[in-house]
Amino acid sequence: MEAQTVKRVVIAGGGTAGWIAAAALVKQLGPLLDITLVESDEIGTVGVGESTIPTTRTFHSLLGIYEQAFLRETTSTFKLGIAFENWNRIGDKYFHAFGTVGKSVWMADFQHFWLEARRQGFGGDYGDYSLEQQAAHAGKFATSEGSTLSYAYHLDATAYARFLRGLAEPAGVKRVEGKISQVLQNARTGYVEALELASGQRIEGDLFIDCTGFRALLIEQALQTGFVDWSEWLSTNAAVVVQSESTGPAVPYTRAIAHEAGWRWRIPLQHRVGNGLVYCDADMSDDAARAKLLADIDGKPLFEPRLLRFKAGTRKQSWNKNVIAMGLSSGFIEPLESTSIHLIKIAVSRLIQSFPFGGISDATMSRFNAESRKEMEHIRDFIILHYKLTERDDSPFWRRCRDMPIPDSLANRIALFRDNAAAYQGADEMFRIDSWIMVMLGQGVEPRSYHQLGRLMEPGQLRSALSDLKGGIAAELARLPAHQDFVEHYSKG
Numbered sequence: 001m002e003a004q005t006v007k008r009v010v011i012a013g014g015g016t017a018g019w020i021a022a023a024a025l026v027k028q029l030g031p032l033l034d035i036t037l038v039e040s041d042e043i044g045t046v047g048v049g050e051s052t053i054p055t056t057r058t059f060h061s062l063l064g065i066y067e068q069a070f071l072r073e074t075t076s077t078f079k080l081g082i083a084f085e086n087w088n089r090i091g092d093k094y095f096h097a098f099g100t101v102g103k104s105v106w107m108a109d110f111q112h113f114w115l116e117a118r119r120q121g122f123g124g125d126y127g128d129y130s131l132e133q134q135a136a137h138a139g140k141f142a143t144s145e146g147s148t149l150s151y152a153y154h155l156d157a158t159a160y161a162r163f164l165r166g167l168a169e170p171a172g173v174k175r176v177e178g179k180i181s182q183v184l185q186n187a188r189t190g191y192v193e194a195l196e197l198a199s200g201q202r203i204e205g206d207l208f209i210d211c212t213g214f215r216a217l218l219i220e221q222a223l224q225t226g227f228v229d230w231s232e233w234l235s236t237n238a239a240v241v242v243q244s245e246s247t248g249p250a251v252p253y254t255r256a257i258a259h260e261a262g263w264r265w266r267i268p269l270q271h272r273v274g275n276g277l278v279y280c281d282a283d284m285s286d287d288a289a290r291a292k293l294l295a296d297i298d299g300k301p302l303f304e305p306r307l308l309r310f311k312a313g314t315r316k317q318s319w320n321k322n323v324i325a326m327g328l329s330s331g332f333i334e335p336l337e338s339t340s341i342h343l344i345k346i347a348v349s350r351l352i353q354s355f356p357f358g359g360i361s362d363a364t365m366s367r368f369n370a371e372s373r374k375e376m377e378h379i380r381d382f383i384i385l386h387y388k389l390t391e392r393d394d395s396p397f398w399r400r401c402r403d404m405p406i407p408d409s410l411a412n413r414i415a416l417f418r419d420n421a422a423a424y425q426g427a428d429e430m431f432r433i434d435s436w437i438m439v440m441l442g443q444g445v446e447p448r449s450y451h452q453l454g455r456l457m458e459p460g461q462l463r464s465a466l467s468d469l470k471g472g473i474a475a476e477l478a479r480l481p482a483h484q485d486f487v488e489h490y491s492k493g
């Protein structure tokens with residue numbers, strides 16, 4: 001058996017990515033590794049990333065995180081999905097809920113039964129069969145042993161990194177404060193051997209995790225790995241962000257409100273609201289974006305808006321030589337479906353599963369890279385869907401989105417649904433069938449046909465099956481308290 005040759009792990013950067021990586025590695029592999037994290041208070045973190053998806057909970061349970069302590073320290077609220085406004089047409093609204101919609105059978109998914117019911121003149125909206133959507137609209141929420149609600153969190157990004165640090169440091173992660181001034185590479189292999197700080201301190205390692213955010217200090221500035229640019233499909237490239245005072249009870253969902261050159265988010269936390277306006281700077285100036293954000297938010301801003309720039313795309317390799325990029329250094333797809341933090345968690349989980357104790361091999365690296373790329377492309381397609389399927393023609397931005405050619409992978413999915421109301425979730429794909437359907441219906445796709453299984457049902461059987469589903473949701477809804485009341489009560493626990 002080979003000796004352990006990879007033992008010293010150095011994490012460069014202490015934002016959400018750095019501390020997620022540190023907390024997960026030390027929790028799972030702590031006794032086998034020697035982990036150091038370097039971060040610079042002077043540089044700071046990106047300070048956004050407040051909306052999550054339900055996989056966060058799985059990750060937290062792997063880390064043994066106690067939910068109530070997490071909620072308290074990160075002033076989190078609960079999230080049941082995203083409310084989209086003005087995306088297909090100005091004035092339109094639809095909801096992308098977590099959880100499952102209706103009930104499927106092995107021969108056909110639920111949408112086929114619902115479409116048959118609609119043909120027969122009953123059935124209502126697809127979202128009537130989503131407990132999460134109904135609870136979100138009613139402003140209700142509870143979590144308990146028996147609760148079936150699928151949920152995620154709205155969290156304070158800075159507090160989250162601090163919370164994870166509070167787990168990682170006592171478990172053995174060494175934190176070094178300082179600015180990395182040089183990445184020292186082996187002259188022959190190009191492998192990174194050490195990080196040199198402005199103070200002159202050197203931090204040597206066997207494996208380096210680049211969590212330096214958009215700077216991508218190791219993976220790009222040192223290793224020049226290259227970037228695959230997806231801005232032809234996702235042209236938003238800037239955001240102005242500001243926090244504001246709460247003006248009422250926190251709703252259990254993120255709002256994503258489209259405007260003439262992008263969209264704006266609203267994320268309610270326990271003590272404040274996070275706001276940001278995402279736009280394409282070829283279609284809207286920074287000053288106009290800032291003014292629009294301030295005009296549209298509904299509470300007093302807590303500081304001057306900050307401007308962030310980004311580009312949609314992914315690193316050609318997330319893992320190159322002995323450097324693995326996680327978080328913004330590995331690439332970025334704009335935050336519309338709150339997927340970035342999830343990608344960090346998946347990346348560190350994958351590293352834990354395939355940790356190269358005996359040395360870095362091309363096979364391990366290329367499998368890691370292939371899986372990362374597949375995940376990014378899947379998310380990329382799902383985000384493009386929201387822009388492509390628009391009927392808006394009120395601005396050059398939306399006309400461009402509507403008319404742009406899209407990746408074949410996405411064109412096929414849309415055609416499948418349009419032709420036959422069919423949707424699928426491939427192995428290892430994150431977005432579920434229900435997610436694809438909610439967004440495609442919400443963005444105005446009308447399937448031309450669907451599975452005819454519903455027609456084989458006895459008269460009245462389909463109607464009573466759907467009405468039972470609605471009845472079950474109404475009964476569960478009646479038992480749920482108001483979200484705000486639940487948060488106040490539960491996070492004190």
Ligand code: FAD
Pocket residue numbers: 012013014015016017018038039040041043044045046047048049050051052157178179180181211212213214215217239276308310326327328329335338339340341342
């Ligand atoms: P950063 O937070 O930028 O951290 C970089 C770290 O590297 C810092 O600690 C910094 O000090 C350190 N560093 C950099 N250079 C040096 C150096 N020379 N020496 C020492 N240290 C250094 N994600 C979601 O999941 N949901 C969302 O709702 C969401 N919204 C977003 C909105 C916007 C506009 C943007 C841009 C991103 C959003 N994200 C969201 C993404 C999310 O913010 C990031 O994925 C997450 O915060 C991780 O960032 P990071 O740790 O990679 O980078």
